[in-house]
Structure formats: C-alpha cells, structure tokens
Amino acid sequence: MDTGQDKSVSRRSFLKKGTMLGGVAAAGALSAPAVMAQAPLVVKMQSSWPASDIWMDFARQYITRVEEMSNGRLKVDLLPAGAVVGAFQVMDAVNDGVIDASHSVSVYWYGKSKAASFFGTGPVFGGSATTMLGWFYQGGGQELYRELTQDVLGLNVVGFYGFPMPAQPFGWFKGEVNTVADIQGFKYRTVGLAADLLQSMGMSVAQLPGGEIVPAMERGVIDAFEFNNPSSDSRFGAQDVAKNYYLSSYHQASESFEFCFNKDFWEDLDPDLQAILKYSVEAASTANTALAMKEYSSDLQKLQTESGVTVHRTSKEILAAQLTAWDGLIEELGADPFMKKIMDSQRAWVEQVSYYELMNSADLGLAYEHYFPGKLKL
Secondary structure (H helix, E strand, O other): OOOOOOOOOOHHHHHHHHHHHHHHHHHHOOOOOOOOOOOOEEEEEEEOOOOOOHHHHHHHHHHHHHHHHOOOOEEEEEEOOOOOOOHHHHHHHHHHOOOOEEEEOHHHHOOOOHHHHHHOOOOHHHOOHHHHHHHHHHOOHHHHHHHHHHHHOOOOEEEEEEOOOOOOOOEEEOOOOOOOHHHOOOEEEOOOHHHHHHHHOOOEEEOOOHHHHHHHHHHOOOOEEOOOOHHHHHHOOHHHOOOEEEEOOOOOOOOOEEEEEEHHHHHOOOHHHHHHHHHHHHHHHHHHHHHHHHHHHHHHHHHHHOOOOEEEEOOHHHHHHHHHHHHHHHHHHOOOHHHHHHHHHHHHHHHHHHHHHHHHOOOHHHHHHHHOOOOOOO
16 A cells, blocks of 8 residues: 555655666776766656747747756656646646646636736736746745745645746737727637636636637637737737737736746756756746747738738727726735735835836837837827
C-alpha cells in the first residue's frame, strides 16, 4: 500500500546518487569516454496556445534561452494546447504533475478564484502592462501570487511572469459599434474579470480558448469577440468572420505570460537550473516584446491592406462606460478580504508609479502626428 512515503526517489536524489556511482566507476575505468555525460533533464511544458499561434513563437524564445544557458543540461519539450490537456486545464496539469510546466495566462484558471484575474485582466487603475509587471516583481505582487496559489488554493506550483502585453483590443465586430447602446445583447467572447465587466455592460459573454473562437462565430454561438493581438487574431482567421477591428480598451489593459512549474519538480532541481528557468523568463520578456512590436504592427497593416479590415479606435463613450463598470466591479470584489488586499496593493503601486510615468512621458501621439500627419484616427 502506497502511504505517500514510498514514492520513487526525486530527480535530484537520483542525479546525486548517479554522480556518486559514476565517481566510483570512474576510479576503476579512467579511460571511459567523456561522452558518457549526464543526459539532459527534459522539462515537459504545455502551452495554452494552438501550434500556429505567435505565442508559441514567444514560448520558443524562452526555450532557446533555457537550453543555451544550461549548456544542454535542460531540454524543454514544448507542446501546444490539447496535446495533454485543454488550454484552460494547464494549471491543474502542472499542479498534479501531469506536466512539469506551463506557458499560459493566469486568467485561464479564473474558475478556481476570481483573484487569478488580478494577475492579468484586472482593473489596473490606469497602469500599463509594464506598470503591472513591475508590481509583480517590485510591488508585492509575487508574494500575493504565492499566497493565492499555495496558501489560499493549496496548489503545488511555483510561478513567474514575463512579457508585458500591449493593451488588448476591444475586438472584432461584424458592424460598427460606437455607443454603449450598440453593444447591448452581443454574444461576446472574452475571459476572466473582463467577462464580468462586459456582462455588466449588457453583453452576453462566453469564455472560450483562442482556438475555438472562429468556429463559435461560424456556428453563431458568439457574434463578436476579442482574443489579444493582430498576429494571433489573424493567424486563427478573425478577418474571415468579421471586418471591424476595434483597438483600445480597458477590459484587458494589462496581462503577462504565466510560467508555471510543478513545485516538487522545481524543488528537485539544482539551484543553478532553477535560476536558469527563472531568469530566462526575464530574458524572454525582452525578446517577446521586440518580436511582438515587429509582428503585431506588420500584421495590423496586412489586415487592412490585404483582408479588407477596417481598424477603428474604440469610442470614448464606450471607454468611459468601461471605467464606470470597473468601479462597480471593484466595489463588489472588494467585499472579499484577500481580493481587497490585492487591489489595495495594486492601487497604491499604480498611484505612485503611473504618476511618474504619465507626468514624465512625452505626448507620443503629438510627435507621431508631426512626422506622419493624418494617419492617426483619434
């Protein structure tokens, strides 16, 4: 009978014993070839993205850094959504040890706790994605994430965040939407607290993985949607089911990738390998940002010039209504002490940091209009 104490030895203890035994063998066979080195440790990582999504390219940038910095001691086996579990089930799979790691977003396990959405797709109080990634690492967010995952939910995971995503577009519509009245009754796809937000504004919301969006539009399950960015959207065919693309929104103004590891797997690693997995998140964050700037902007142009998509900027009326809706949701969520603690922490951080950011930043729109007059539709 397995009592829990009869589990197989950990990877670390196995590797240490192997090293000791290898030393004994070497004493008797000094001429053994050097190629009999330790085999790489394979990290089984599943993403929440279809194989063709640009976010798989972002995940590969992470893997390149891990494998090169570990000098072959780590090999990451990256799998797309559905290879082992569904896109929304990767947190459970990491917790259960079915996979070692995941590349996802925290809002995908929002069903466990609405607090998950504060680590992506929260109100953010006027902060940018960069502001909120700073909150995670310097403003107390990482400890609150540990408290939520390990203490509140009892999950056997360790997580890190990287790549501050540009604010997500309001999304794709078959016709124009300029007022709050125009969006009433839409069957709309989004995720996390954004679902609560837009539902309170009169939409009927479905939470779907990216790979299911276009089929749902074709079947009439939804009639409007957002996913994340021009590259991901165009790769799964958003332009084939809608032609009006609205940029700018507060429903998901901030999000970053969640790199999650099974805690037992993590603790079995040598400290230098832990450091490589951890700090490669930061390295990939820079690489992801550069690739996103290149591809998102290029694909937005292609949507306009090659696919007949009309790009709009979401109206000030709808944006103002989103902020009012956030006010009501913040009050409602604040009744939960833990969620209030997270929001209080974020609000204090944004008040301090964004004051500096906004006061110090030049008016980029003014400069762009100066050099490229007439292009912006503000």
